[in-house]
Amino acid sequence: MQLILVSGLSGSGKxxxxxxxxxxxxxxxxxxxATLIDDTLEFVxxxxxxxxxxxxxxxxxxxxxLPERIAALKTRGVDCRLLFLEASxxxxxxxxxxxxxxxxxxxxxxxLEEAIAEERTLLADAAALGHRIDTSNLQPKVLRNWIRDLxxxxxxxxxxxxxxxxxxxxxPLDADWVIDARMLPNPHYDPALRPLTxxxxxxxxxxxxxxxxxxxxxxxxxFLGRWLPEVVRDNRSYLTVAVGxxxxxxxxxxxxxxxxxxxGAQWRVLVRHRGLAAEA
Numbered sequence: 001m002q003l004i005l006v007s008g009l010s011g012s013g014k015x016x017x018x019x020x021x022x023x024x025x026x027x028x029x030x031x032x033x034a035t036l037i038d039d040t041l042e043f044v045x046x047x048x049x050x051x052x053x054x055x056x057x058x059x060x061x062x063x064x065x066l067p068e069r070i071a072a073l074k075t076r077g078v079d080c081r082l083l084f085l086e087a088s089x090x091x092x093x094x095x096x097x098x099x100x101x102x103x104x105x106x107x108x109x110x111x112l113e114e115a116i117a118e119e120r121t122l123l124a125d126a127a128a129l130g131h132r133i134d135t136s137n138l139q140p141k142v143l144r145n146w147i148r149d150l151x152x153x154x155x156x157x158x159x160x161x162x163x164x165x166x167x168x169x170x171x172p173l174d175a176d177w178v179i180d181a182r183m184l185p186n187p188h189y190d191p192a193l194r195p196l197t198x199x200x201x202x203x204x205x206x207x208x209x210x211x212x213x214x215x216x217x218x219x220x221x222x223f224l225g226r227w228l229p230e231v232v233r234d235n236r237s238y239l240t241v242a243v244g245x246x247x248x249x250x251x252x253x254x255x256x257x258x259x260x261x262x263x264g265a266q267w268r269v270l271v272r273h274r275g276l277a278a279e280a
Contacts, residue, residue, distance in 0.1 A: 001045060001078050002026075005037075005070070006055040007126050008085030009119055010104050011095045013135045013143050014055050017083060020147045021053040031057045034066050041078075056126075057104075066126050081237070082130030083150070084123075086173050091136040092116050131159060131238040132174035142277045149270055158232050160267040161240045162256040164198070165274040166248025172274060175242035179220055181251040185210045188250060197276060198253025207254045217255060221262055228267070248275025 004026065006017050015030070022028045027049040032040060034056055044052055056066065066082075073080045087095075096103060096112055105115040131150060135143055150159075165172050167182060187193035187203050196203050207213045224241070231239055241259065245251040253273050260271045 001041070002051045003041065003073065003078050003080045004053045005066075005080065005082045005130075006053060006085070007066070007082060007123060007130065009087060009092060009116065009123065011092045011099075011101075012085035012087045013133075013138075013140070014085055016140055016143055017085060017147055018053060018055055020144050021151075024051075024148070024151055026051045026053040028053045028055075030055045033057050034069065037069055037073075041073075067129055070129060082126065083147070084127045084130030084132045085135055086120075086127065086132060087134060087136040088170070088173065089113065089116050129237070131161075132240065134173035136173070137169065137274075138277060146272060158228070158236060158267055159238045159270065160228070160263060161238065161270045161272065162260045163240055163242045163272045163274065164248055164252035164256040164276075165242055165244045166252075167244045167246055169248065169274070171244070172240075172242050174240050176239050177241045179216075179241065179243045179255065181216065181243055181245045181255055184213050184216065184245070184251050186246070186251065188247060193250070196250075197273075198250045198255075199257060203250055204254060207251065213251070213254075217258055220255075220259065224259070224263065228263075248273070 004021060006014050006021070008014055018028045018030060027044055029040065029044075029052075032054045037054060037056075040054065041052065070080055070082060093113060093116070103112055103115040103119075105119050106112060110118065133143070133146060138146075163172060163175065165175075167180075171178060185207075187196070187206050190206070193203050193206060198204070198207070228239070243252040243255045243259070253276065256271055256273065260269045263269055
């Protein structure tokens with residue numbers, strides 16, 4: 001049985017995730033209390049479904065037991081993955097204001113901002129277990145593509161995600177390790193390279209020639225080669241390495257692509273470019 005649990009902050013895009021999973025052939029259930037996961041799986045499996053996606057209700061009193069439930073499912077041979085969606089408080093406030101929907105934890109004297117903070121605290125343990133996606137500033141079509149990419153990966157010990165971003169947009173919430181590339185030579189200052197990205201041959205050729213760039217790339221490869229096995233021994237299923245530069249178009253994109261190429265033969269690898277997402 002393949003099970004994908006969808007959790008995350010209200011307003012972060014869980015409904016979009018379920019839509020993608022349903023289109024991919026999963027039997028989907030929304031807003032399921034965590035206490036009903038085992039009974040639901042037994043019932044659904046009895047009906048002949050082997051690919052199931054469950055969106056776990058953040059209001060469930062048993063949500064704190066989710067890590068233990070996931071571990072128990074894996075010991076029973078269930079291919080269980082947790083997809084955790086989140087966004088910045090500013091972005092969530094904007095979304096709730098635009099849709100005029102009520103936050104599920106609102107009430108009891110809590111403002112919307114306080115409800116968002118409370119939910120983030122309640123879900124902290126679950127976030128640490130899952131494949132995290134920061135949906136701040138993401139168009140729905142980009143989020144759908146990222147989830148489809150994740151579904152394309154088979155099971156295994158570790159999924160390694162290299163993610164480029166722009167520092168001017170802030171650190172991505174889903175980053176586990178962060179590499180700062182802002183001190184490297186910047187193709188932006190070459191008028192011929194400025195409109196291009198770190199995936200274009202001319203920019204790649206420029207950065208390939210820069211000694212500092214190759215030194216940083218080599219150092220990061222050594223670091224990851226040393227510590228990724230320790231991440232696996234710590235029973236982690238996902239690790240996001242975020243690479244940032246000022247605009248998120250040249251240096252960070254180049255480094256993320258190079259690192260993905262370097263580790264793609266050994267690990268299950270994904271690449272995302274936040275600074276280029278609007279062009280996708």
